[in-house]
Amino acid sequence: MFKYLKQLTSLVAMVAVLFTFTTETMAAKKSKTLKNTQKKGFVRCGVSQGLPGFSNADAAGNWTGIDVDVCRAVAAAVLGDASKVKFTPLSAKERFTALTSGEIDILSRNTTWTLSRDADIGLTFVGVNFYDGQGFMVRKSSGITSTDQFKNGISACTNIGTTTELNMRDFFNSRGISYEPVAFEKADEVVAAYDAGRCDTYTTDKSGLAAQRTKMSNPDEHIVLPETISKEPLGPVVRQGDSVWEDIVRWSLNTMIEAEEYGITSSNADMMKTSDNPAIKRLVGAEGEMGAAFGLDNDWNYRIITQVGNYGESYKRNIADTGILPDRGPNELWTKGGILYVPPAR
Amino acid sequence: MKLKKILPQAITLLVVILIFGFFTMNAQLNMENRGIDFGYGFLSQESSFDVQFSLIEYSGSDSYARAYLVGLLNTLLVSILGIILCTILGVIVGIARLSPNYLIRTTAAWYVEFFRNIPLLLQIFFWYYAALRALPLPQDAEAIFGASYLTIKGFYTPSLIWENLDIFIYSVVAAIIAIIFVRIQAKKLRENVGKHLPVLNISIAILFVLPLLTFLFGGVNVGYETPELKQLAKTSFKFEGGLSIPPELLSLVIALSLYTATFVAECVRAGIQGVGKGQREAASSIGLNRKQVLNLIIMPQALRIIIPPTTNQYLNLTKNSSLAAAIAYPDLVLVFAGTALMQTGKAIEIVSITMLTYLTLSLSISFFMNWYNAKIAIVEK
Numbered sequence: 001m002f003k004y005l006k007q008l009t010s011l012v013a014m015v016a017v018l019f020t021f022t023t024e025t026m027a028a029k030k031s032k033t034l035k036n037t038q039k040k041g042f043v044r045c046g047v048s049q050g051l052p053g054f055s056n057a058d059a060a061g062n063w064t065g066i067d068v069d070v071c072r073a074v075a076a077a078v079l080g081d082a083s084k085v086k087f088t089p090l091s092a093k094e095r096f097t098a099l100t101s102g103e104i105d106i107l108s109r110n111t112t113w114t115l116s117r118d119a120d121i122g123l124t125f126v127g128v129n130f131y132d133g134q135g136f137m138v139r140k141s142s143g144i145t146s147t148d149q150f151k152n153g154i155s156a157c158t159n160i161g162t163t164t165e166l167n168m169r170d171f172f173n174s175r176g177i178s179y180e181p182v183a184f185e186k187a188d189e190v191v192a193a194y195d196a197g198r199c200d201t202y203t204t205d206k207s208g209l210a211a212q213r214t215k216m217s218n219p220d221e222h223i224v225l226p227e228t229i230s231k232e233p234l235g236p237v238v239r240q241g242d243s244v245w246e247d248i249v250r251w252s253l254n255t256m257i258e259a260e261e262y263g264i265t266s267s268n269a270d271m272m273k274t275s276d277n278p279a280i281k282r283l284v285g286a287e288g289e290m291g292a293a294f295g296l297d298n299d300w301n302y303r304i305i306t307q308v309g310n311y312g313e314s315y316k317r318n319i320a321d322t323g324i325l326p327d328r329g330p331n332e333l334w335t336k337g338g339i340l341y342v343p344p345a346r
Numbered sequence: 347m348k349l350k351k352i353l354p355q356a357i358t359l360l361v362v363i364l365i366f367g368f369f370t371m372n373a374q375l376n377m378e379n380r381g382i383d384f385g386y387g388f389l390s391q392e393s394s395f396d397v398q399f400s401l402i403e404y405s406g407s408d409s410y411a412r413a414y415l416v417g418l419l420n421t422l423l424v425s426i427l428g429i430i431l432c433t434i435l436g437v438i439v440g441i442a443r444l445s446p447n448y449l450i451r452t453t454a455a456w457y458v459e460f461f462r463n464i465p466l467l468l469q470i471f472f473w474y475y476a477a478l479r480a481l482p483l484p485q486d487a488e489a490i491f492g493a494s495y496l497t498i499k500g501f502y503t504p505s506l507i508w509e510n511l512d513i514f515i516y517s518v519v520a521a522i523i524a525i526i527f528v529r530i531q532a533k534k535l536r537e538n539v540g541k542h543l544p545v546l547n548i549s550i551a552i553l554f555v556l557p558l559l560t561f562l563f564g565g566v567n568v569g570y571e572t573p574e575l576k577q578l579a580k581t582s583f584k585f586e587g588g589l590s591i592p593p594e595l596l597s598l599v600i601a602l603s604l605y606t607a608t609f610v611a612e613c614v615r616a617g618i619q620g621v622g623k624g625q626r627e628a629a630s631s632i633g634l635n636r637k638q639v640l641n642l643i644i645m646p647q648a649l650r651i652i653i654p655p656t657t658n659q660y661l662n663l664t665k666n667s668s669l670a671a672a673i674a675y676p677d678l679v680l681v682f683a684g685t686a687l688m689q690t691g692k693a694i695e696i697v698s699i700t701m702l703t704y705l706t707l708s709l710s711i712s713f714f715m716n717w718y719n720a721k722i723a724i725v726e727k
Contacts, residue, residue, distance in 0.1 A: 093684055120691050121382060141580065142579040142580050142581045143579055143580030143581070150578075155584070157674075160684045160685045161684060165395045165396075168396075169406045181396050183398070183680070183685065184672075184673070185684065189673070192475055193674065196478045197483055197498050198478055198498055200578060
């Protein structure tokens with residue numbers, strides 16, 4: 001009896017092994033990250049420690065934001081379920097180490113794409129999901145309405161480990177203004193110190209300023225100055241050395257943006273399957289073999305659109321409707337006067 | 347027999363080397379895969395970030411090596427200030443805990459129990475944020491002693507402006523050397539002839555008279571500069587001129603010394619109580635007064651017990667100063683292991699330098715305290 005049982009189990013095991021080998025595609029074999037993600041059953045995503053609109057957790061621990069949606073899109077594409085994401089909140093200082101050491105697989109944390117980060121430290125930026133620029137916030141009562149009114153000796157609160165520190169120096173130096181930089185490790189600490197009156201101005205990405213303003217004890221007492229002192233293209237980052245995973249994340253983001261361009265939304269994606277336009281059909285998995293190259297099935301992009309929505313839906317839900325930045329500005333599609341432009345999915 | 351002794355040690359050593367080798371290889375391989383270079387060349391590159399508070403001249407056009415020095419000096423500053431303050435406070439509270447006065451004794455006990463049982467980070471946050479919110483804005487600040495101001499942006503106090511400062515410093519050094527000489531002579535005199543010199547009075551006299559002479563004849567002059575209120579915008583002010591101490595440094599030093607002083611106080615108490623009761627009684631019986639008993643009999647013996655555990659507290663304070671990063675005080679961890687690490691991405695290099703630095707700092711303190719302990723140890727005759 002036991003003898004047969006033993007044989008039976010080994011047979012089952014052999015079949016199982018064979019089965020996994022055959023279902024495992026070439027791409028999955030090439031991409032260690034994809035294989036690990038599918039084995040674990042969740043996408044490991046690094047996010048901020050709380051930036052409304054981008055990545056922010058509510059009291060129940062549910063994460064929302066446009067950065068969060070990028071990770072959800074990847075989860076929908078590779079695992080079939082947008083909720084299968086494990087979020088790791090990271091400080092600006094920790095984020096790159098967490099990614100390069102393999103603690104997370106995607107860093108989607110309002111991170112600026114710069115040459116040195118892309119080239120030096122083992123990272124690859126896959127795209128831009130928010131075009132931003134650094135600005136300044138001041139108290140309304142100070143009467144300052146432009147950075148031209150800044151005077152010698154101004155104290156500026158900011159985060160360490162960001163491009164902000166460098167831009168701030170360039171800005172003040174080029175104008176010959178002496179300043180006192182007060183740099184904290186966490187965004188909440190910066191806000192608390194500025195709010196208490198430690199600094200005359202708070203500087204970071206404008207989207208961040210708009211989002212953090214909602215956390216102040218009295219948001220109406222503060223204004224964001226109109227000047228933008230730097231280019232801050234924010235986007236998701238992956239580890240260098242896994243080009244298939246890099247492609248999956250890049251095209252998950254591109255799918256969301258292109259879906260908006262073609263008017264495909266989470267609610268009409270089903271109808272779009274029978275569209276006359278081949279470009280639309282490709283985006284909902286009804287034509288072509290768009291997933292095969294990544295080792296995914298054909299419905300990967302359809303799942304992104306139905307489960308997460310297109311970029312416009314994500315923006316509206318997270319940033320416009322929450323009152324952070326109702327005006328899309330440069331983050332409008334290129335067809336509508338913005339600079340959001342992605343390569344075609346074909 | 348010999349082999350039996352050596353073999354386990356050799357195997358242990360081999361295992362340690364293998365483990366180290368494995369981790370080094372692993373790190374190298376992973377870094378190579380991700381295209382990360384290893385090297386310390388970045389130290390000479392331009393740092394291009396500014397630091398809020400520095401003891402030496404520094405700007406973003408200086409190198410990362412100089413940024414490291416800025417961070418290190420800031421760490422040293424906070425550690426030294428903390429060690430001095432926690433020692434003074436700790437000794438006072440330690441002695442107060444043994445006071446015959448009920449009120450003093452109980453207050454000291456409450457202080458120790460309260461401050462040592464709250465996590466240090468929480469105390470740092472308290473002193474920073476609570477104090478920040480309680481302090482006035484520069485324009486609302488009341489003058490302390492006419493010319494100092496404690497505001498949310500820092501503590502401002504008049505600074506001295508020296509002429510020929512170097513001559514003054516030389517005179518102070520000369521005075522100290524003279525005092526040491528006098529003390530040695532006085533000791534010889536006491537041991538050989540049995541004559542007591544008023545050493546303390548002579549020392550104080552030298553310390554005042556010598557530097558004073560430089561004012562009269564050496565061309566040394568001192569003026570002062572008071573902080574002046576300056577308007578930056580309609581409701582935004584700051585003080586300029588004089589000496590300014592940022593609130594980050596103030597709250598960090600306060601938090602560190604209040605916390606560590608509780609442990610030092612316990613060491614002091616343990617040391618004093620560790621001296622046999624008979625010693626005290628014997629000293630009293632030969633006619634020494636209370637002060638003499640404490641200074642000549644109790645303290646010399648108590649110090650032997652006090653020094654080793656207090657050394658640990660000094661080491662803790664130095665290492666705890668790295669919590670500075672939480673409140674934006676630009677110490678070694680914030681400037682070098684924080685900003686510099688982020689800008690260069692050289693995690694292994696920077697973390698290893700930082701670790702080595704703290705190790706060196708701790709070993710130096712340890713070395714000094716061991717030397718001091720050996721010096722005051724009772725020499726059996």
